Amino acid sequence: MMSSEKIPVEFCKGFNGLEKVVLREVRGSSAEVYLHGAHVTSWKNDHGEELLFVSSKAGFEPTKTNSLLAATIRLTRQLSGHAAFKPPKAIRGGIPICFPQFSNMGSLDQHGFARNRLWSVDEDPPPFPTTSSNKAFVDLILKTSDEDLKCWPHSYEFRLRVTLGPGGDLMLTSRIRNTNTDGKPFTFTFAYHTYFSVSDISEVRVEGLETIDYLDNLQDRERFTEQGDAITFESEVDKIYLSTPTKIAILDHEKKRTFVLRKDGLPDAVVWNPWDKKAKAMVDFGDDEYKHMLCVEAAAVEKPITLKPGEEWRGRQELSAVPSSYCSGQLDPQRVLQGS
Numbered sequence: 226m227m228s229s230e231k232i233p234v235e236f237c238k239g240f241n242g243l244e245k246v247v248l249r250e251v252r253g254s255s256a257e258v259y260l261h262g263a264h265v266t267s268w269k270n271d272h273g274e275e276l277l278f279v280s281s282k283a284g285f286e287p288t289k290t291n292s293l294l295a296a297t298i299r300l301t302r303q304l305s306g307h308a309a310f311k312p313p314k315a316i317r318g319g320i321p322i323c324f325p326q327f328s329n330m331g332s333l334d335q336h337g338f339a340r341n342r343l344w345s346v347d348e349d350p351p352p353f354p355t356t357s358s359n360k361a362f363v364d365l366i367l368k369t370s371d372e373d374l375k376c377w378p379h380s381y382e383f384r385l386r387v388t389l390g391p392g393g394d395l396m397l398t399s400r401i402r403n404t405n406t407d408g409k410p411f412t413f414t415f416a417y418h419t420y421f422s423v424s425d426i427s428e429v430r431v432e433g434l435e436t437i438d439y440l441d442n443l444q445d446r447e448r449f450t451e452q453g454d455a456i457t458f459e460s461e462v463d464k465i466y467l468s469t470p471t472k473i474a475i476l477d478h479e480k481k482r483t484f485v486l487r488k489d490g491l492p493d494a495v496v497w498n499p500w501d502k503k504a505k506a507m508v509d510f511g512d513d514e515y516k517h518m519l520c521v522e523a524a525a526v527e528k529p530i531t532l533k534p535g536e537e538w539r540g541r542q543e544l545s546a547v548p549s550s551y552c553s554g555q556l557d558p559q560r561v562l563q564g565s
């Protein structure tokens with residue numbers, strides 16, 4: 226007799242034959258992680274609704290990879306010069322990992338190399354201090370390669386655990402260790418570059434960043450202070466909020482859904498939407514897709530992290546999606562932020 230219980234962790238082939246890991250939780254939620262970039266490309270709630278944005282122009286159809294239709298789409302794209310995602314390029318959407326450099330704030334390529342590398346499954350990860358009963362998780366690892374030593378001359382071990390919690394929450398924990406044998410410390414910046422899927426950007430509010438200082442990427446990283454109201458969107462935004470609260474809420478009024486982002490070890494938060502002009506300039510992003518995404522990125526940017534040999538840093542992001550409660554058309558941010 227076949228068991229009806231879903232396999233919590235499945236290793237299989239995804240887009241372009243690339244290896245992926247599917248996490249499933251008994252109530253029906255799921256997540257997908259590619260070994261390319263340790264990139265989370267899908268996070269679905271127990272109704273099967275996708276909660277992350279992945280660009281249709283990324284050329285990335287995670288669920289149709291084996292079908293004739295998907296093959297035809299891929300061929301058509303190739304023939305029309307479509308900007309399909311192909312390693313070593315990063316996937317446009319989901320949760321790319323920016324390491325060891327956020328943005329262009331250093332000598333490396335934009336956002337560092339971790340999002341473009343092939344990670345391995347970590348068969349024997351060091352234990353976490355707290356044990357949990359979660360079954361749906363995977364441990365991935367990235368280590369120094371000869372190629373990366375040329376641009377970043379340090380030895381490191383980057384362990385990422387991706388966990389799907391029993392309620393469908395998605396947890397990412399990074400542990401980065403300096404394994405240099407030359408006695409030298411290293412310094413890095415970091416971000417979980419999360420693309421949330423939203424119904425309509427003009428209906429979205431972000432709570433938790435009011436009155437916080439930020440560096441505006443659109444104004445030479447000049448420092449400003451955010452006003453007292455929730456953040457809404459009517460033009461391009463690219464801001465690095467500094468030393469933010471650990472909990473940020475993204476309220477999607479139309480979907481009646483609120484994402485709650487909790488973070489630990491990551492003081493900053495980047496908020497990005499390219500809006501129409503920049504969207505048009507991006508080859509792997511649809512002209513109108515800016516309306517349906519918002520990046521809110523748990524990050525360590527302003528104060529780079531320095532590790533001495535043998536030292537380990539930990540940075541964690543936890544995402545949940547909850548139905549928004551609202552009365553007389555007004556969302557109640559207090560309730561969301563208090564977690565009630």
Ligand SMILES: O=P(O)(O)OC[C@H]1O[C@H](O)[C@H](O)[C@@H](O)[C@@H]1O
Pocket residue numbers: 328335336442463464495496497520
């Ligand atoms: O195009 P990418 O390299 O993936 O970067 C996409 C975006 O990432 C971050 O949010 C930065 O703050 C933006 O300045 C950048 O445009």
